[in-house]
Amino acid sequence: MIFILTFKNVKWGTKNYFKVRKLYLGAFPKNERFPFVGLLAMALQKRVNLQAVYDHDNFIGLIFWTYAEKIIYIGYLAVDPVWRGKGYGSQILNSMKQRYSEKEIVLDIEPVIKTAKNYSQRLNRLSFYKRNGFRLTKSNLVDEGGHYSILSSDGSFKKSNLSKLLERMSFNCYKFKIVSR
Structure with missing residues (x-):
């Protein structure tokens, strides 16, 4: 199968907005979600992206991500159940x-x-990311929604890089800690 993916920014009221919002609300439990309007607001920043993913004309999924000089943080990634x-x-x-x-x-x-x-869903998710080259770090992210294992695409994970990125992304409004596992 040949994939030709395109990433389209999501703006309020567009076709992408409604598709992404529906998938976002269905794919992530309420305690793990930012308010959707919050994602839109954060994505107004230069280095924060809320995007619909398409293969040709088919809506495939969503990705919410931000970046800095050395790091990219993927906050949400979901594929439409059809795909x-x-x-x-x-x-x-x-x-x-x-x-x-x-x-x-x-x-x-x-x-x-x-x-x-x-448990089986969590195990499958970890296996998916491991198959895609991600490795567990020795750190967890803790916020109001719970504890989360941090994964990295390489071995250079630094808590300070992620902390700075999350603070900037959220206008310093996201309350979290990065702790050792």
């Missing part, structure tokens, strides 16, 4: 890695805990 399991998530990550090969890509996921109700 899941077809390699699109991997292709989105590969596209980011190719475009920004000089930067470390960081993201966070629910930790894999055997007693969690969605």
Whole structure:
């Protein structure tokens, strides 16, 4: 299968807005979501992106990400249920890695805990990111929504780089800590 992905910025009231909003609300639990209007506001900044992902004319998914000199943080990545399991998530990550090969890509996921109700989903998510070259760091992100394992595309993860990036992204409004696992 040949993928030709395009990333289109999401603006209020556009076709992309409605598709991305619907997927966002369906893909992430309420306790893990920023208000959608907050994502739109943050994406008004030069280095923050809320984007719809298309393959030709097909809406594939969404990505919310920000970057600085040495690091990219992917806050949200979701593939529309119609297109899941077809390699699109991997292709989105590969596209980011190719475009920004000089930067470390960081993201966070629910930790894999055997007693969690969605244990198998968490395990599958971790396996997906590992297959795509991400490795667990020795740090967790803690916020109002819970604890999250931080993954990195290379071995250079620095808490301070991520902290600065998250503070700038959120206008210093996002309350979080990065702690050792």
